Structure formats: structure tokens, C-alpha cells
Amino acid sequence: MRTPSVYQFIPNSFGLSGSLVSILPDFISVFSDLKPCASGVIKLEEIDGARELCRRHNLKIDFSDFKLAISSKSTVKTKLAADHKGGQEWRQVFISKSDKILKQAKAAHFEHTFYKGEIQTAPRSIIKNYGKILGYPQCCAEHLIQCDYDRKFDNAVSGACRNTKIFHHELNNLAYFHYYIPYFPCAYDCRESFEYAEKLKKEIKKIEPNIYDATEKYLKLPYLFLAYNVGIVFNGAMEKEAGTVSYSDFDIIGPVGESLLSALDNGNRCRILDDKIEISRDLEIVNAFSRDNKEKEFMIIFK
Numbered sequence: 481m482r483t484p485s486v487y488q489f490i491p492n493s494f495g496l497s498g499s500l501v502s503i504l505p506d507f508i509s510v511f512s513d514l515k516p517c518a519s520g521v522i523k524l525e526e527i528d529g530a531r532e533l534c535r536r537h538n539l540k541i542d543f544s545d546f547k548l549a550i551s552s553k554s555t556v557k558t559k560l561a562a563d564h565k566g567g568q569e570w571r572q573v574f575i576s577k578s579d580k581i582l583k584q585a586k587a588a589h590f591e592h593t594f595y596k597g598e599i600q601t602a603p604r605s606i607i608k609n610y611g612k613i614l615g616y617p618q619c620c621a622e623h624l625i626q627c628d629y630d631r632k633f634d635n636a637v638s639g640a641c642r643n644t645k646i647f648h649h650e651l652n653n654l655a656y657f658h659y660y661i662p663y664f665p666c667a668y669d670c671r672e673s674f675e676y677a678e679k680l681k682k683e684i685k686k687i688e689p690n691i692y693d694a695t696e697k698y699l700k701l702p703y704l705f706l707a708y709n710v711g712i713v714f715n716g717a718m719e720k721e722a723g724t725v726s727y728s729d730f731d732i733i734g735p736v737g738e739s740l741l742s743a744l745d746n747g748n749r750c751r752i753l754d755d756k757i758e759i760s761r762d763l764e765i766v767n768a769f770s771r772d773n774k775e776k777e778f779m780i781i782f783k
């Protein structure tokens with residue numbers, strides 16, 4: 481049994497459905513004047529519905545002119561391809577109250593994606609400008625740019641963890657559909673991000689109380705970080721022993737290996753040891769997986 485993504489099943493008052501549901505927190509943020517522009521990805525066949533929905537709520541919407549390839553490899557760059565063939569067609573979507581900002585966001589996204597006509601890392605100033613239009617704090621934009629330049633996206637999380645004293649659940653951006661901030665913070669107690677998340681939280685609580693309750697619960701669940709955009713959210717609790725979780729079910733984020741999934745399905749306890757990840761049921765070992773990089777995988781829980 482795996483935990484379903486709650487937003488998919490709790491109706492929202494705006495009527496967001498399908499792939500657009502994934503930008504609900506950002507949508508509310510723009511609607512409530514907390515950020516200039518929201519962005520996400522949407523399936524091509526959902527575009528007309530999204531236009532109509534934004535019109536009803538007096539919001540402006542636009543889409544990238546190029547398709548996106550959603551790859552199972554979870555780096556930003558491999559997600560993007562101009563002439564991706566086959567599979568589901570996706571577009572980047574932008575939502576704002578201002579036509580001017582919408583135009584800027586679309587142009588900045590294009591420049592950021594196809595710098596000099598190629599899919600390559602754009603100069604810092606371009607990435608920072610794009611982050612600014614989307615309302616990301618500059619300290620966090622800097623942090624991600626550094627990881628992008630180093631081609632070490634895992635560091636976006638482990639670096640943020642190293643910079644953190646208090647792991648605020650409001651800044652937990654690891655749980656895919658469920659978030660207040662849609663970007664990687666420089667630290668999980670970054671002041672600017674926290675202040676923003678607090679404001680958005682209040683709005684969501686007011687407008688969508690059921691989604692607020694579900695989000696609050698979800699963001700405090702133990703998370704096994706495996707790689708950038710890859711991990712397990714456990715519906716369970718941390719045990720006294722460090723890096724150990726007992727769980728009843730779980731949710732997968734990103735592409736997780738079949739053998740690990742099958743072990744997790746058969747187990748109810750997961751622990752991270754120096755050399756392995758061990759899954760057991762009622763203290764009987766189900767399977768163990770050796771760790772190639774001790775620094776890499778870790779168990780994290782937000783307060």
C-alpha cells in the first residue's frame with residue numbers, strides 16, 4: 481500500500497485538476513498577491529481548461545512555445561528537450577495577474593532553457609532574473625545556481641541540510657506535490673523562505689482548510705532522500721535509533737528501483753546504516769541494499 485498524493489483527491493475551490501493540481505500552492509500564492517508569477521508543467525490537452533479556469537479567477541496564463549520532455553532522469557536539464565518525440569506532451573505554464581510579468585516570465589524561461597539556442601546552463605544573471613520573476617529569494621537562487629554549475633544537484637539538498645539548524649516543515653520541498661515553496665532553499669531555515677511560507681500557509685488555511693491539514697501532516701512525515709528528486713515519504717514515525725523509521729505505508733517520489741520498492745512493500749521498518757539500507761518486517765530482515773556513497777542517502781524529518 482502506498483500513500484496517495486492528497487491534492488489529487490481533495491477537491492479545491494479553484495477547480496484545478498489534472499496536472500495543474502501540482503501548482504495549487506503557487507496558484508493560491510499568485511491569487512493572494514504573495515508572488516508575482518507561478519510556473520509549472522501541464523499536459524497539452526489540459527491547456528484550454530487551464531485558460532478557462534484562470535479567466536474565471538481573473539488571472540493571466542501563458543505557455544512555453546516548446547514542448548518539454550519529462551525524463552525519468554531527474555536533473556533539470558534532461559527534463560527539457562525542444563523536439564522531444566513521443567510520449568505525453570507537456571508545456572511550461574506561467575500564471576500571473578500581470579500581462580507584463582507573464583511576458584517576462586516566458587522570455588526568461590526560454591532564455592534560461594535555451595541559452596544561445598542550446599540546452600545549456602545559462603549565465604548566473606539570467607538564472608537569477610528568472611528566479612526573481614518567480615519570487616524566489618536571491619540567497620536560494622544563488623544556492624541552486626552553484627549546484628547547477630557544479631552539476632551536483634544532490635548538493636542542493638545535502639548543502640541546504642548542512643546550512644540548517646532547524647528543519648522547518650514549511651520549507652520541506654522534497655515531497656513533490658506537497659509544498660509551500662516550490663524551489664530548493666539555501667537552508668531549511670532560510671529566513672526569507674520561511675517568512676514567505678508562513679504567509680502562504682495562512683492563505684491556504686483560509687481558502688483550502690482540508691488541503692492545509694493534509695499538507696501540514698504530509699510535510700512532517702519521515703523522508704528517505706535517495707537522490708535529487710528521488711525519495712520515499714513514509715507514513716510512519718522515526719524510532720529512537722538514528723535513521724530508523726517504522727511505517728504502515730509509503731509514497732514514492734521520482735524513479736525508485738523495483739527491488740527497493742518490493743522490499744518496502746513487504747517491510748514495515750527501514751533503517752539507514754553506515755554501509756546499507758535495511759528493510760525489515762517485525763525485526764525479520766526483508767532485504768538490504770548496499771550504499772555506494774555514504775554521504776548521499778539519508779533519513780530526514782521536518783518539524
Ligand SMILES: [Zn+2]
Nearest residue numbers: 619620666670
Ligand atoms: Zn535562502
